[in-house]
Amino acid sequence: MDGWANPQDRPPLKYGSFPTSRRPVSPDDRTFPRRRACPVVPGRRIRRPMLDLLTRPVAAAVADRLNVAPTQVAGLFAPPAKGFAADLALPCFQLAKAAGKAPPALATDLAAFLPTVIPGLTATAVGPFCNLSFAAGNVAQALLPALAEPTAALRSSAGAGRTAAIDFSSPNIAKHLAFHHIRSTMLGNALAHCYQAAGWKTVRINFLGDWGTAFGRLISGWKREGLTLDQLRAADDQVTFLNALYVRASQAAKGDAALEDDARRWSKKLEDGDAEARHLWQIFKDASLAEFQRVYALLGVTFDSWKGEAYYEDKMGPILAELADKNLTSEDQGATIVDLPKLVGKQFKKPALIKRADGGTLYATRDLAACDDRMREFAADRALYVVDLGQSLHFTEWFAVAKLLNRPFAGNLRHVGFGVVLMWNDEPGEGLEPGWAKGRTRAGKVMLLREVLEEAIDRAAVIVREKNPDLDAAEQATIARQVGIGAVVFNDLKNGRTNDVKFKFEDALRFDGETGPYLQFAHARLCSIERKANVGDLAGDPALLTSDHEKNVLLAIAKLQNALERTVEADEPSLLAAALLNLAGEIAVWLTSGNSNLDARVLCLDAAQSAARLRLVRAARGALGEGLRLLGLAAPERM
Template identity: 40%
Template sequence: MNEKQLVSQALSKTLDGVLEVEQIAAIIEKPKSSDLGDLAFPAFQLAKVLRKSPQAIATEIAEKIDSTGFEKVLAVGPYVNFFLDKNSTATQVIHDVIAKGKHYGDEQTGAGRNVPVDMSAPNIAKPFSIGHLRSTVIGDSIAKIYEKLGYNPVKINHLGDWGKQFGLLITAYKKYGDEATITANPIDELLKLYVQINAEAKENPAVDEEGREWFLKMEQGDEEALRIWKWFSDVSLIEFNRIYDKLDVTFDYFTGESFYSDKMDAIVEDLENKNLLHESKGALIVDLEKYNLNPALIKKTDGATLYITRDLATAVYRKKTFDFVKSLYVVGGEQTNHFKQLKAVLKEAGYDWSDDMVHIPFGMVTQGGKKFSTRKGHVVKLEMALDEAVDRAEKQIEEKNPNLANKVEVAKQVGVGAVKFYDLKTDRKNGYDFDLDEMVSFEGETGPYVQYAHARIQSILRKAEQKVNLEEVPVVVSDSEAWEIVKFLKEFPNTVKRAADNYEPSLIAKYAISLAQAFNKYYAHVRILEKNDELASRLALISATAVVLKESLRLLGVAAPENM
């Protein structure tokens, strides 16, 4: 029984059926200050029923209530404030954490149901830049969070491998490209071609038209067009997979836009059969006026398809294949209107399951306040940034702990973890400015700070000579710092649920920072290894803290080194 249930049941008995347990639980609050207790019941709602002032009702409840399980119950104005029995609460929470280990906070809400997660989705033939980091790490973290709640996440890398930009790239290759040069350094050389051809197409409509023609050839199955496109795709995936290995991110499927190229005719035919397609200036559209949206352009005048055509085919395929309970799209906020149109077209076509599709937008990563742009050649390659972060972490480890046995591996965990954590601690809808100095710092609200707290606990536990079964140790809360940790540990399962409900890994990251800060405060005020009657209790407390810190980091895709 959790503390809210404990309070609700005690109040229900005292109120003698005036409010049901569920109604009481719904209005219980947390006081603004811990000095006012751990939970509070506002008596305002009972004033009309009992015909008394809320203050009088609160006083009566505090006098009558069975305070078993509580340190004390006080009336403070119109509130009944409950102070939990710290020792029994701490013992219950810490034993639960230690017994369950990494499974603390697990639930079976998802009942094994499928949740496709559309994530990462870099464009082939272009560098994997810092701009692709957010979708990759946010999607990976959300998948881990949903798995913890009993769902079956299906991670899909919906590669940008189809569309007019590839027609333009083929145009550039035919005009200026050299196979040997590209083979030696594929992504950099393809980027040069892409930047050059886009600049030309902007000035010369004939170049733009040539790009359209090559893409149309791709769609019509032209052998030469598809051969060149496939080569671009293959060399790009080799580069991408190396970066995914560094990030420790895996996928269940690499099914990009091209996978759905032979599935689009069926969706277009379906829209036509349902009388949803209308001609407009030679193109085919779906009218979305009733949704206050612009028409959805399904086919251009030359018969070429668009993102939305492919995304319609993708959505139908995923529903048929996975029978999803939710289908998540971790895609930048600039695509919000696109997803509104996508869902509206599916709704018009009678696919009510479109309500289960969720666009999870996020803010941009900038550098020096400026947006990255592949077209203009303003790109910071993610791999270079990761390597630089690892180098900086290695230098810091060399300064602080030069004799660390596995410092190369730890530097990788710290450097890469720092980049991922910094991204994930940012509220998803906000952007941030890329700053390696700040990311890799061992101080402040960073990944290394949390990792170091975990490593410090492991060091203390190794030094402890007392070997006891920590699941059976009665926990004694002798100071406010220990109680603060207990309250954080108790809150972890709820934090995981809120992160899932809001598709917001930053809630886990901020929680991890707060728990690490609470531990460091405890470490500064308490002699943990002092040999007295409470030593085992203190070891149990910090062991549980290490478990939850490690699991919090795991949900963010960040390693928790044992030594740093």
Template identity: 60%
Template sequence: MQELLTAPLTACISTHLGVAPALVAKLYAPPAKGLPGDIAVPCFQLAKAKNVAPPLLAAQLADVVNSAGIGAHAAAAGPFLNITLDATSVALALLPLLAADPRVALRSRVGAGRVVCVDFSSPNIAKHMAFHHIRSTMIGNALALCYDAAGWKVVRINFLGDWGTAFGRLIAGWKREGLGMADLEAAPNKVTFLNQLYVRISRLEKEDPTVEGEARQWSRRCEEGDAEALALWETIRTVSVAACQEIYRVLGVTFDDWSGESRYRDAAGPIVAELKQKGLLKEDQGAQVVDLSSLGMKKPCLILRSDGGSLYATRDLAACDDRHARYHFARSLYEVDLGQSLHFKEWFAVAKLLGRPYADSLRHVGHGIVLMWNDETSTWEKTATRKGIPMMLMDILAEAIERARAVVADKNPEIVGEERERIAAAVGVGAVVFNDLKNSRTGDVKFKFEEALRFDGETGPYLQFSHARLCSIERKFPATHPHPPAADPGLLTLDSEKSVLLAIARLVPALERVAESDEPSALAQAVLSLATTVASWLTAGNHDEDLRVLCPDPAKASARLALVRAARGVLGEGLRLLGLQAPERM
């Protein structure tokens, strides 16, 4: 949308300088903090092209723009050209488009229909999803939603950790304890039952060295297709997936592809054969590895264990081959914590050595850790606990919803029953999700219930309240002006109204930055900026009736209602793209 405002300016500057319009169009940015203006043009590149000092060029361009009659005032600030747009011109350019469909403010064609695979969440089965899974799950979900809005065709993949020696160990414990299906069915929580079994057998393994051999034997039997081993493995997988699906339901997350590592359990052979045929495989202490020194990496990539069992790199390569064949992706993202960076560098390098056509299209989208405030110890901790007992992701979500329910009941007691439950779920989950997404993906995130659930500041509830406030104004409008005239954008002459429209116009560039850098916080911060700008506009009416949306003048009120509807629609869509719901009442 920003190009609708800058098109006359782009034409003016490019024509004067005799340069391509695209060169000018890519330079627009917000003015430096504290300086007047709506848009800034850094003149460094343009000055270099014309062999002129940037400050001198900025001053020359200010004169050119001011004499062009394009509804903009320009002023030079050193090497920057700061532009102030006419409020009415902004409203006339943007509001009719937003009135037709507010979602246009969060749509781009930069993806051009290309396919992107987004591999995210991907928990290990037979375990509860821990709180740290919130990062991969919701960053990946936001990336998938934003890529889709940016014109990409998205394939959402949950690459379950459902294969490997851990399951051999679990089956070994099952057999050692003589467990049966009746024991599993009688358990209050099946995943807890499996996880406790894993803890017991892992503890025993430290005391009894024969357990490791049994675990490897059962793992090998799984790989060889042993019916008994696979039947137990299938039971474990089914129970675990059902538990994960319940969490994804609460979070509002969906997937197109649930193919886990097990899908590729028989794919190691062809990969290994190809590596051997191309002379890339070497033996190292009984294991099979690929030397990556030609690509500047000191450590080799481990392909097969000494007992012949396949490893993560082998299955990742096989999975990527399969995805490329099925989906023909132009880009493939792996949203996995930064602690796995070396693993991805290694197998991406192997893909390159194998000559895979997709090798340069692979991206490891890493994230930092999440720390939770512990009231009992007054410290930030990696593991969420309550009275010494670990809290899983579902525990955190349930408590956030419970706390949100109390807040909603206190702030709006007339909301009761199913509506209160629905709003509490939206606010509680939104608080947890936005607390993550507002932060840089690669940084560490701190979570504290009291902070995340605040209705002011940089929080999910604040954004949701902003949306609900706009909905409230829409509901009240007919009582004040039952027969309003058609909205005239030309009546939006206030700087505060222009600021709302400019905040909306900046959302498409933010969306495109998400797809360019895989950084959802770019959109999260832009949506926050919109919400605070809307709040400033609405608050001005607290002191002056003529500045209110529901002002006495029906024509002005109608125009402002159109802006309220646009902001509400855009804010709601922004929340959706971040994985949050947009309640109409709170």
């Protein structure tokens, strides 16, 4: 999608339109099954060590009784159906086969047997299911000691020793970060955090769109209008200035062959390393980066590598030579291609283009060169490309070429694709129905990311002032920023990434229900209790945590680890988001239960009881705070 202020300003496609949003997974790759939004890698067992603390003894007992391997039982535990007051359900279908019994009979048998060997366990057979309830105190004794570190619930060693190179955000120079850039940026940011939490080393790469024929037009326009650096610097917004320049230049060049030629000449000069062209290009790039950094700072996003397309412009020789050496390229209509239908198979309908008829290189070539460079520099084991699904074909093609080149990493390249952002359009123009439309809102304007964030902050500020009149202005502003941005970011992360995002201001900026602020509010409530408790080391006795509310909070915490590992394996932050919503929900129920019952409060009269509950507060606050951080949201202590 493009970033022109008005659609009519958008240049015709035939020459030098700016690239669409840069940069996708392979279709035939087993890690990305066709119809599943949240794929789980087959063959690789998803672990849940934290929850295993509870289920292991049960699995062992069942396995022992039925004479099967414990691992055959461990994976079966499932959430109970709604309406059954149980913690976990054990479906007996598969085990019934091994036991030579009908599922309901086995369920009945296990329901009678298990409580005799597992202390504190109650079990009820409901048809073919055996529903299990643990005693709250036992759950706390099993889990709380493992949660002494605040972040322990969201740590895993699944990726220890491995490195992931994550390519995300990737905006184009001389254009604004449009709202849709939030997708790649925050998905990539969340994945980088989650990979790290799962033990991976990560490299965050911003593959800037800093090259292309559009810069020839921009330079040509700059020279024609006699603009100066001072004029650029004096602009309120340098990117807007450059954008407007581009629009004027392309308007002027429309139907003016001389200007078109001039733009082409500047493109060529830029490619040839002409000093003046390079100087102007660098100025445009610096101005753009400064603006990008303002937005990244708001979002709290950082990068380790900023090598853009321009960096690789003169580094494609070796890959072209290697392709030729290995007889993988051929000529077709003057262009150099890799004949994928012939070399790989008929799942490919067309060849991959490697070199244009005029000798210029292409997107795929750059990605191949960049990938070699990254793998060498960072010794990465896996590479993620967080790019919209519209570019799937591009990635399947060059991934296939990497395989033909026998790259050892070829099987570990992942296109983390996502759906487009659609805006509600009330007035789409003559003959068109109102509806969801790509990129633009009612006035036909492209929504800029910064504008959306600022609007969200403004709306949050109104509520913050109302709810926290005693806080000083600076703290109110900080909270408004955290909550406003949290709402927008979480709105983008909470659903499966392959869905198209339907953006309405009112929905994205909602502060109640399943939202970022909902998570943040639960966190703030826990912090508030800790402040009031005003205690240091806590040595509460887990056995005193005997209510179902407390048990449910613990179980919700214990499920986070599994959610984290699934998030990493499926490259799907919405899995973590869902687990955090579940946790925040249990926290809210727990804390609210204290409203009408003083004895149920954390800060109650019974000091020992209170100390035990404070341990749970600390564990929950640590887990929720860390979860927010992993998703890229702030965790306010007050709101």
